[in-house]
Amino acid sequence: MLAKILLIVALSLSVSCFAESGGNKSRRLLDSNDQRHSSTDTNQQKQQQHSDPSTKKRDSQSTQEHSSDTKPSMVDYCREHTC
């Protein structure tokens, strides 16, 4: 019985140590998949424009709207106030 308990404790410790060391390897503030790259967005837009010229104007408008959406609100504030 005592041997079983020791075996369980030993296994638990080894599993937790393995998990920690594995976690450190891939630990980052932001995972690359979570990052929003403007360059990627731009490339995708370029591809869309290339594949379908008729949507060029619409995509351009969409890009403008997107860029204005992501601007800091301070930009809008300073257009309405002295700053």
Next chain:
Amino acid sequence: MKIKRVTNLASTIFLSYATLAFAVPPWDHNAQSTWWAIEDTSQEVPLRYPFAECGVGKHQSPVDLAAANINNTKPLSTLAAQYEIDTPTFFNSGHGVQVNTSIGYTGALKIGEESFPLIQFHFHEPSEHVVGGKNFPAELHFVHINEDGRIIVLAVAIDVGDENPLFQTILDNTPHQAEQKNSNASIQFNPASLVPALSQGNLNYYTFAGSLTTPPCSEGVQWYLLSDVITISTDQLEQLKGFYSSNARVPQDLNGRSILSTN
């Protein structure tokens, strides 16, 4: 009918949000010593005092240049006003004469390798920054904000001298009623015409950490004050006063700040 109701409700919510987002309590330059105490009664503490930073901030603007330790030994980034022609909006902000650049305007202030898009510029009478307690007749602030939210203000002292044609265009197109905009003027100009010695390409300046000079007096603003001044005529200065007079904040304590200079 149902769709219309939903649309109306959505519009109301959006307008309310937009109003709240930009709603700030009224303030006045005459009562600037108590800006920090102005209350927004719709909010709880600490948001109840939205302008507290005007009173408790340690890096406030403007400053008296003569009172500062000026360091001109450090190598500083080159400064270039890379503004472009724009069709701006003329705005009477209720506190000053202001010109907003158009959405998507790409003209920017280049500091070293970094670019900061120009958002708006406005005028103060008299100047806010002083030298030995002495004001200039007026001061021009170019406000730039980049993608990461950093605010850079390029300040230009205005002296009385030759008439400035671009400044006259601004005066002639700014509404006289407070909080009114004139976006239908369809007038094109380059704000660079209001920057001195642009042809030299490399502007001489003083730089220091500061704040907005109007409520909420937010800190984290980097100031670049040009060594050279521009001029407007006596008549133009009187016209500016016709809009707003004494819309300048008094110099604030340096609290140990040094000023770096290219001079």
